[in-house]
Amino acid sequence: MRKIWKKIILVSMLLIAAVSLSACESYGNELQNKNAVYKKVNASKTIIWGVRNDTRLFGLMDIKENKLVGFDIDLAKAITKQMFGKDGKAVLFQTSSKTKIPVLKNGNVDALMATVTVTPERAKVVDFSTPYFNAGQSLLVPKNSKIKNVKDLNKPGIVVVAVKGTTAVANIRKFAPKARVLEYDDYGQAFTALKAGQGQAMSTDNGILAGIASENKGFHVVGGTFTHEPYAVAVNKGEDKLAKQIDKALKELEENGTYDRLMHKWFDGIPGFSIKEAER
Secondary structure (H helix, E strand, O other): OHHHHHHHHHHHHHHHHHHHHHHHHHHHHHHHHOOHHHHHHHHHOEEEEEEEOEEOOOEEEEOOOOEEEOHHHHHHHHHHHHHHHHHOEEEEEEEOOOOHHHHHHOOOOOEEOOOOEOOOOHHHOEEEOOOOEOOOEEEEEEOOOOOOOHHHHOOOOOEEEEEOOOHHHHHHHHHOOOOEEEEEOOHHHHHHHHHOOOOOEEEEEHHHHHHHHHOOOOEEEEOOOOOOOOEOOEEEOOOHHHHHHHHHHHHHHHHOOHHHHHHHHHHOOOOOOOHHHHOO
């Protein structure tokens, strides 16, 4: 009986030791991997950016030119050059709203410049730079509309079109509870419904609405923004040095006028859109 207990005690001690070693190894790997992307980026002078290919004014595939164009694209390239000079290289990796966080977490990209809204939930899994675009929910209406702001939606009979699964739906129900919300699968379908008269307004981020208004002259953005949902560069959790380096580059681009030039390049002259409100 005594021998059996000795064996049990010995096995238990070995298990405890194995668990302790595993924990130490895991912690050691965690420390070793901290800022690993920062080290790689600085050594190669190359940043792989996750960018959108379907969001006008921010990141869109230009079929004629066969290249990605937009504010996010230009700003990603400018940050890379600001960080590493003429030898800096920005590699563009196309993402969507569903895939952008997964490709960052999987290591396919080094950073996201892809209309990523800063939220408490996302801050648990990624680190953010300081915001580079003050996005917020706004309204798109026909130019002859009497709707001027979100308060005008709060009436029986008013219908607002929005995209399923976005914060826009919940926000309209919060700010204009008397309005009815029609939900569509994407922005194209929602805007088609607005054009067809199935709703009196469309609601989502001001920058996205500006993109729609820029190519549809009969519509404009109204009412400013009634939520604060800024866009920032996202990097993987633990890459605080990379986030700080990107922050430094953004500040320098702001100081040397590059940031303001890019804002005006992409957002000048869009009816109802305020560059001053959107700038960082």
